[in-house]
Amino acid sequence: MPALEVLVVGGGVIGAATAYALARRGRRVLLLEQFTIGHARGSSHGLSRSISSVHSRLHHMRLVAAARQAWRRLEDDSGQRLLIKTGVLDIGHADSPAIQASIAHLGAVDEEVEILGLYELRARFPQLALTDKTIAIYQPEGGILPASRCVATLVEQARRYGAKVAVGVRVSRIKPEGSGVRVDADGTVYWAQRAVIAAGSYSSVLLQHLDVAVDLSTTCEQVAFFSPRHRVLSKLGYLPVVRDYGHHPGDHLLVCYPDLGEGIKVERHGAGIPVADPYEPPPIPDPAENERIAQRLAQTMPGFANQVLYAETCRFTHTPDGDFVIDTHPEYNQILIAIPGSSCGFSVAPIVGEILSDLAMHGTTSYDIAPFRLARLHRIG
Template sequence: MAMYDVVVVGAGIEGSATAYYLLKKGLHVLLLEQFSALHSRGSSHGQSRIIRRAYDKPQYVRMMNDAYTLWSDFEKESGATLYRKTGILVFGPRKNIAVSSTAHSLASGQVPHEQFSGREANRRYSQQLKLPEDYQCVFEEGGGILNAQKAVLAFQQQFQKLGGTLLDHTQVVEIQAGGAVVTVVTAPRKAFWARHLVVAAGAWTTALCSSIGLNLPFRVLRSELNFWKVEDPAVFTPDKFPVFIGYTSDDDNDTHYYGLPIHEYPGLLKVCAHGGIAIEGPDSRDRPGGPGTVVPVSQFISQTLRGVSTTASITEYCMYTMSPDFDPVIDRHPLYSNIIVASGFSGHGFKLAPVVGKVISELVTGESPSHDLHLFRLARFLPPQSHL
């Protein structure tokens, strides 16, 4: 009988980091992945994700302060270089609340940052930016790039090196909950038993959790990664140009955009829209359909950037698992306290992964979590007084 302390479902960044932190607590851990251990059908593939403390909610600034330390410790332990510092520039119209709240959150978290106008940003990045002069800008020097796929691989490798078991091509098809031991049935047909289960199945979490009575209100979006040719690659290198988040309207709920200096493909700048097209479910991500984001991103480029083509050279696909309030769920099942759900990262969960792994390992071992998890409770999506 294959009995574990913890089974983790899903070897994307959240599941891989969680499995690693659980193992560091001395637990016997099994990590299950339906596809190959590194694949591009979920949300954690590609070479780059933004890391930043610049968030409009103070809770994330606190978590990211911890995350930076954890990423750095993990780089030392694994020997993998995962973080590249570039600084981050957040900009938008003067009335945009997300930009001003980012400055307040950074101040409340005592994170050094600068605030200046669009005019000053254009002076500092005279070869790259042409922002409206009255825009507000926030700059935080710790912003940068995480090498996404390398990070997933490093967590999986360290996990296995320390004695964890990773089984890929092993899809969880059934969860039997209700007692001190959870049974996990997989295809190919096999059963595993564990005292605790962590479901970190990204966009597949909703379907998997419906079998254990949870009706999660997540929406799955097909999001695009767009890469654009630049006239002079030398001015868009990570030492010359920061990662950025750009708003173009007063309403912070409108689509906003983000970009990273040249990192993945030579001569190509990554500029994308935050969001995407709602799709039926994760398995229909690569079916064509719906208007893409190339046109609005191209308009954003012509409004704000210099020397960047407005014709996309490469478009790749990824998925956002959106929760209604854009905060993830990191919580125990309301009936089965030995099941923890971690999903709904709403397009911003990569950078948080070490903290997610750390707090889940604390929940499993019964320690009080190092961060306030109030924002991430399942109860906010369940009917009041519901036992489910």
């Protein structure tokens, strides 16, 4: 193999998007994945992820708006339909900090958004339980990304443009060597001009060898799929993605997806259990959490769902301030680090891939990544 220009560690959505962006620009790229593409031990598998420009952080809203265009470019390039338009409805108490922060930023992104009052909410979405204190933000262009299919498409397109992909290869160490990088993986040594760490919950294992101590934490989150009682009102065109911030202190964000053929997908966002060792196999879904999800769903849409069909888990990777890391290593600019987190991290993957491609090729990017710089978090050992 000719000398590599960029080696990407991690075959989840961020690593796949980075390999695709680089290969499309004609770079010699190798993508290493320690399990298989689409495995269930990370954050990039499953039926669906939501995408919406409505967010309590302005820089996230701008990044998602740019990512939507990047997803469309991928659709045009691959011939695959990946953006499924459902609309996204954010609801909650009128005094909800997240809702109010999102409303404050709406004018900064040039996308159609509606603020809905109680009367219009009841008329358009009869599934919902509402109070006179409920307020809502509706983004008609929001929707769903089919997660596993998105990752598979990114990898297929990266290969089409010449990227090499190796699965079942676990990286044990990344080390700067001169102006390049040495990567040790399962007894093989790889050499590249640049390396991108996009390893999700496994990032902390690799970063500790690079004298970068970021206080990452990982949780195992659970989603449940319910059989809908109202089959028509649960389908695309009737039910948007609903994000309910609740009406009481301590309420977890409830995210509910329309039925794509496997039931209504529901999760209590951020209610997961800590993961001490990322290499531990995923736990069996907890029936008690299914019940908690069902109870919370009943508060949002009473009588809407029958029984749990099945449940599955995924991982969220958290930085101390809950924001992304997209940056070069503080001492070795040939090593790039991407920790997009697992809240809206999936939805912005193709634009993050383009940013990382810019940084790998030119050392800079036209996108404003100041909010995502490592300096706000890292401690040099």
